[in-house]
Amino acid sequence: MVTGVLIDWGGVLTTSMTDSIAKWIIADRIDGDHYRKVMRQLVDAAYNGDGETLIHALERGEIDGTAFEHDLAARLLTLDGVPPAPEGLLARMFAGFERVEAMYDMLRVVRGHGVKTCLLSNSWSNTYERDGWDEVFDAVVISGEVGMRKPEPRIFHHALGLIGQPGESCVFIDDIEANILAARALGMAGIHHRDADTTIGELESLLRLPLRRA
Structure with a gap:
């Protein structure tokens, strides 16, 4: 029972997360292929790896969103070939x-x-x-x-x-x-x-x- x-x-x-991210990629002019490659590596390490990652720390509240946004933004690229603005990055990603x-x-x-x-x-x-x-x-x-x-x-x-x-x-x-x-x-x-x-x-x-x- x-x-x-x-x-x-x-x-x-x-x-879905996929739908929200798709809207953000368009709105922020993100290089989608590069984003997906970066996130596959980060998420795989966080859920299937043996070591600690920034995602572990973020999800436990050991670091704040601002620190993670700056780290993630530095890994990403817009269609203009530069990193997106880090401030408010997570809010924009989940806005959808x-x-x-x-x-x-x-x-x-x-x-x-x-x-x-x-x-x-x-x-x-x-x-x-x-x-x-x-x-x-x-x-x-x-x-x-x-x-x-x-x-x-x-x-x-x-x-x-x-x-x-x-x-x-x-x-x-x-x-x-x-x-x-x-x-x-x-x-x-x-x-x-x-x-x-x-x-x-x-x-x-x-x-x-x-x-x-x-």
């Missing part, structure tokens, strides 16, 4: 995020059936739109606020403790495979999010409940 749902924010409760209301509606229905819910998000020093969060979450865990990050086991244990549920009774939803694998290693079921309709359908099967509003 599933008694808890842990869920990511960016790219899950919002429109939009709430996916179907996912919020699903969480309201889940809570209505007595299942505990917890937001579990890795923060890039970004601002979260928290309107209505008290209606959909029993607990909120944001990496930069707790000094831990996914896929570290300790942040999952922290989240589970806040909602008072064992991992074996919980489902974790995220759009990054490394985080799903980490949750599964702790006994949780994992749903690799790609779109709202598919995720809601998978969760309906696990909970054996209808989760879509009429």
Whole structure:
């Protein structure tokens, strides 16, 4: 029996990171191919490597967004062949995020059936739109606020403790495979999010409940 749902924010409760980044690349005239090469290396090192990176430090809140923006901007190029302006870089990158209301509606229905819910998000020093969060979450865990990050086991244990549920009774939803694998290693079921309709359908099967509003 599933008694808890842990869920990511960016790219899950919002429109995809890919869509937001695509809008920013156009707006800031970023060299997209160069950006993708740089980010593949950074993200792969952060989620699949053995050492520590700036992303580790950013997500744990050990450095602030300004320091990361200057480092990242120095690695990138615009179509004019110069680095983009570092100030506000992260805000511009994430400006295209939009709430996916179907996912919020699903969480309201889940809570209505007595299942505990917890937001579990890795923060890039970004601002979260928290309107209505008290209606959909029993607990909120944001990496930069707790000094831990996914896929570290300790942040999952922290989240589970806040909602008072064992991992074996919980489902974790995220759009990054490394985080799903980490949750599964702790006994949780994992749903690799790609779109709202598919995720809601998978969760309906696990909970054996209808989760879509009429």
